[in-house]
Amino acid sequence: xxxxGLIGQYISYSKSPAIHNFMKSYLNIDLTYDLLDxxxxxxxxxxxxxKLGMYxxxxxxQPYKEIMMDLVDVITPKAKLIKAINTIYIKDDKVIGDxxxxxxxxxxxxxxxxxxxxxxxxxxxxxxxAKACFHVLNDQHANxxxxxxxxxxxxxxxxxxxxxxxxxxxxxIQATPVGTYPNVDESILDKNYVKDKFVIDLVYRPQKTQxxxxxxxxxxxxxxLIIQAIKSLSLWTDKEILVTKELRQKLKExxxxx
Numbered sequence: 001x002x003x004x005g006l007i008g009q010y011i012s013y014s015k016s017p018a019i020h021n022f023m024k025s026y027l028n029i030d031l032t033y034d035l036l037d038x039x040x041x042x043x044x045x046x047x048x049x050x051k052l053g054m055y056x057x058x059x060x061x062q063p064y065k066e067i068m069m070d071l072v073d074v075i076t077p078k079a080k081l082i083k084a085i086n087t088i089y090i091k092d093d094k095v096i097g098d099x100x101x102x103x104x105x106x107x108x109x110x111x112x113x114x115x116x117x118x119x120x121x122x123x124x125x126x127x128x129x130a131k132a133c134f135h136v137l138n139d140q141h142a143n144x145x146x147x148x149x150x151x152x153x154x155x156x157x158x159x160x161x162x163x164x165x166x167x168x169x170x171x172x173i174q175a176t177p178v179g180t181y182p183n184v185d186e187s188i189l190d191k192n193y194v195k196d197k198f199v200i201d202l203v204y205r206p207q208k209t210q211x212x213x214x215x216x217x218x219x220x221x222x223x224x225l226i227i228q229a230i231k232s233l234s235l236w237t238d239k240e241i242l243v244t245k246e247l248r249q250k251l252k253e254x255x256x257x258x
Contacts, residue, residue, distance in 0.1 A: 002031035008061035057236040065128030072097035084128030101132035104228030116142040119170040130175035174201040179209035
């Protein structure tokens, strides 16, 4: 049996267990998927349990995507580039830290026929998911910058929200928790700024966040969630799992069942 889990804090909202419970039946494999809502002091213990075979793999979410990099044996080139990991597994007796958020965001763009080449794109937030989006967009030759509230993070790739309001953007990527259930009336940007823009909000609960309601057009992050989850499961089972149109629709129904 595969014993898997999601490591994070305040993650009771997560739909990852529902996805993997569906995949258990879909693939006819024996697995469990736990929500591991833990303090940072417990992270080393979970890695030890992985090494002992008590778990076969983990997903990692906030606030530990960067912290976990110090606790694994090997970081894949993709995760090293992004400087964040969201998937952990054992290979050749080594604890591997990988990143499937990259695959998830790339898949979201491809499935929705979104061409980012030469587009001006601003990513709200600088966390692990934001970093994965940045590298996808950079690889697609977009003109991309992070937007932060922390003036100490400002550099060639990062601007403040005050700067954002002074410049034009073709796309906004919302990669912060703002607007997530139950705070569904919150938006990180002024309505007047986004009313003529396309927004991709990585939040998927609610399906249509306030920033999406305020925008000219946009989509939520459900495709990214689904694809990164299936890519992680592929790594844990060591078999390729294709996200067919039928599977994508069924998983959307699972995730968006509110």
